[in-house]
Amino acid sequence: MPVTVLLVDDEPLVRAGLRAVLEAQPDIEVVGEAADGAAVIPLVRQLRPDVVAMDVRMPLLDGIEATRAVLRTVDQPPKILVVTTFENDEYVYEALRAGADGFLLKRARPAEIVHAVRLVAEGESLLFPASVRRLAAEYGDGDGGNRAAREVLARARLTEREAEVLRLMARGLSNAEIAARLVVGTETVKSHVSAVLAKLGARDRTQAVITAYESGFVAPG
Amino acid sequence: MPVTVLLVDDEPLVRAGLRAVLEAQPDIEVVGEAADGAAVIPLVRQLRPDVVAMDVRMPLLDGIEATRAVLRTVDQPPKILVVTTFENDEYVYEALRAGADGFLLKRARPAEIVHAVRLVAEGESLLFPASVRRLAAEYGDGDGGNRAAREVLARARLTEREAEVLRLMARGLSNAEIAARLVVGTETVKSHVSAVLAKLGARDRTQAVITAYESGFVAPG
DNA sequence: CATCGGCTCCCCCGTGCGGGGGAGGCCGAT
DNA sequence: ATCGGCCTCCCCCGCACGGGGGAGCCGATG
Numbered sequence: 001m002p003v004t005v006l007l008v009d010d011e012p013l014v015r016a017g018l019r020a021v022l023e024a025q026p027d028i029e030v031v032g033e034a035a036d037g038a039a040v041i042p043l044v045r046q047l048r049p050d051v052v053a054m055d056v057r058m059p060l061l062d063g064i065e066a067t068r069a070v071l072r073t074v075d076q077p078p079k080i081l082v083v084t085t086f087e088n089d090e091y092v093y094e095a096l097r098a099g100a101d102g103f104l105l106k107r108a109r110p111a112e113i114v115h116a117v118r119l120v121a122e123g124e125s126l127l128f129p130a131s132v133r134r135l136a137a138e139y140g141d142g143d144g145g146n147r148a149a150r151e152v153l154a155r156a157r158l159t160e161r162e163a164e165v166l167r168l169m170a171r172g173l174s175n176a177e178i179a180a181r182l183v184v185g186t187e188t189v190k191s192h193v194s195a196v197l198a199k200l201g202a203r204d205r206t207q208a209v210i211t212a213y214e215s216g217f218v219a220p221g
Numbered sequence: 222m223p224v225t226v227l228l229v230d231d232e233p234l235v236r237a238g239l240r241a242v243l244e245a246q247p248d249i250e251v252v253g254e255a256a257d258g259a260a261v262i263p264l265v266r267q268l269r270p271d272v273v274a275m276d277v278r279m280p281l282l283d284g285i286e287a288t289r290a291v292l293r294t295v296d297q298p299p300k301i302l303v304v305t306t307f308e309n310d311e312y313v314y315e316a317l318r319a320g321a322d323g324f325l326l327k328r329a330r331p332a333e334i335v336h337a338v339r340l341v342a343e344g345e346s347l348l349f350p351a352s353v354r355r356l357a358a359e360y361g362d363g364d365g366g367n368r369a370a371r372e373v374l375a376r377a378r379l380t381e382r383e384a385e386v387l388r389l390m391a392r393g394l395s396n397a398e399i400a401a402r403l404v405v406g407t408e409t410v411k412s413h414v415s416a417v418l419a420k421l422g423a424r425d426r427t428q429a430v431i432t433a434y435e436s437g438f439v440a441p442g
Numbered sequence: 443c444a445t446c447g448g449c450t451c452c453c454c455c456g457t458g459c460g461g462g463g464g465a466g467g468c469c470g471a472t
Numbered sequence: 473a474t475c476g477g478c479c480t481c482c483c484c485c486g487c488a489c490g491g492g493g494g495a496g497c498c499g500a501t502g
Contacts, residue, residue, distance in 0.1 A: 013327050013334075017238030106234050113234070159478065172428035174458075187481050194460065204460075204488090206427045207393035213434045380448060396489075407488095408451050415490065425458090425490075 002029040003121040006049040008066070009083065010035050010057075014106070018053055018083075021110040028117060037066030044074050050121045051079045053104065067100050079120040158199060163217075165192040170209045170218045223250040224342040227270040229287065230304065231256050231278075235327070239274055239304075242331040249338060258287030265295050271342045272300045274325065288321050300341040379420060384438075386413040391430045391439045 005022055007015045007030060015033050022028045032047045034040050037054075044052065052070065056063035063082055071077050082103040101120045104113060158166065168178045175193060179186040193205065202208040212218045226243055228236045228251060236254050243249045252268045255261050258275075265273065273291065277284035284303055292298050303324040322341045325334060379387065389399045396414060400407040414426065423429040433439045 011327050012330055013238035013242070014234055015238070016241040016331065017234035017236070020237040020241040021234070106232050109233055110237065161479065169427070170431065172424070172431050174425075176458085184479085185481055187483090188479070190460075191480075194462095197460075203393070204395075206390070206430055209427055209430060210391065210393050382449065405449085406451055408453090409449075411490075412450075415492095418490075 002027050003051060003117065004029050004031045004047070004049045005117060006031060006040075006043060006047055006052045006078070007033045008035075008037065008040055008052060008063075009055040011055075014055070014083075018113070021113050022117060024110075025114055028114065037062055037069075040066045041069055041073060044070055044078060049078050051081055051117055053081045053083055053117070054100070055083045063100075081116060081120050158196065162192050162196050162199070165189065166196050166208060166212055167218065169193065169196070169205050170212045223248050224272060224338065225250050225252045225268070225270045226338060227252060227261075227264055227268055227273045227299070228254045229256075229258065229261055229273060229284070230276040232276075235276070235304075239334070242334050243338060245331075246335055249335065258283055258290070261287045262290055262294060265291055265299060270299050272302055272338055274302045274304055274338070275321070276304045278305075284321075302337060302341050379417065383413050383417050383420070386410065387417050387429060387433055388439065390414065390417070390426050391433045 005028060007018050009015050009018070012035075015035075019030045019033070022030055031049050032043050034043050040052065040054070054063045054066060067080050067082070070080065079102075080100040082100045083106060084103060102116060104116050108116070164182070165178060168181060173181065175186050175189045178193075179189045182189070193208075196202070196208055197204070200208050200211050202211060226249060228239050230236050230239070233256075236256075240251045240254070243251050252270050253264050255264050261273065261275070275284045275287060288301050288303070291301065300323075301321040303321045304327060305324060323337060325337050329337070385403070386399060389402060394402065396407050396410045399414075400410045403410070414429075417423070417429055418425070421429050421432050423432060
């Protein structure tokens, strides 16, 4: 019997694309679609798909919360494949920690999308398969500029605390506000900020935030 | 005879989605695809499509340059429909100024995508049709948070100069660098920056840049 | 004509920011 | 037991940033 798939993405176009790619396979069947995370749970209960292809960034309920909700409330839950645009998207990592079984780059070739669905359906969790890394590498220079930012942030090797600070910087918080949020002294925050700036090669916090956006470390929407 | 369409987008998934939506129409035919702007010109010459559905943000050659190149080098050029994610994407306006005939939101419903293609094919230029404005308005609250940023920037009514300054701020330039770039005094830049901060409700340039990203005024990638 | 908005430039002023140091405590690895 | 990485906090210091004013020039609008 075929692998059944539920598509969850707020853009109809992406759903149509996934449907077109997957329906072309005789052994894969798209059994339903949802436009936001809130609609996922009832649909999963009703349709009992083998795989849910879930966008991370969605209105109402994002992919992370939706993943948690499905795994928590549904018994014999489906495999969850997180769909994303950026390979460094921190939300993806959160989703994987939340229990997702794999992730899928939107710019992957159709064959690789199909492959990913089949793999997770078989119970393989493809967290960081070589193929995806290679894909990211292959994507090479033709990337309109933010590849550099991704490189920088990938090589930056930020510590957990520094990443946390950068995240708050990217939300517009001042050093004092970050200090209050993290319950540490402002001097401590300044240390972390300086470390972040040094590692990212940024001159000031604005440039650091730009790098965060350009790299996909944080993303609009 | 059917309307012939050439799809140009760097994401295979989006191409597949557009193809699925358009091919479902008996009077529309997708005659080709390209993954970047550089491949567009030879394909247009070879395939002579009625409409080119072109992503703005692409590797190698973006939609703006590709639009210019097509209109400049091809006689009896096709209608160009710019495809974008954000309604406030400044690149879209640039593309429209470059000669594109209309624009298309990726989150539009299939029926509206089809409608847009038919319209431009008939020679109607749908720069800011009521339907699109309505669509943006209808999209309403289910928008993961950056709707607020869009609202702010839409209501901000930045002057041309202020928008230019915000653009440079979002590229990480200091006031002095912006002044040099625009060939004005730093005091002038400070005036513009202050105006931008006030209009955006931002406390500092970092918050302004965040709003710029969240609203789609500038976008990563 | 007068008015208004946009662009330009100027002043003063306080402070948050970032650089350059140093230092202690904790912990895992060697 | 020692080393190194991380987190924490401290000092001094210079400056770019941003707020709050004001002012002249211009073109469009009335």
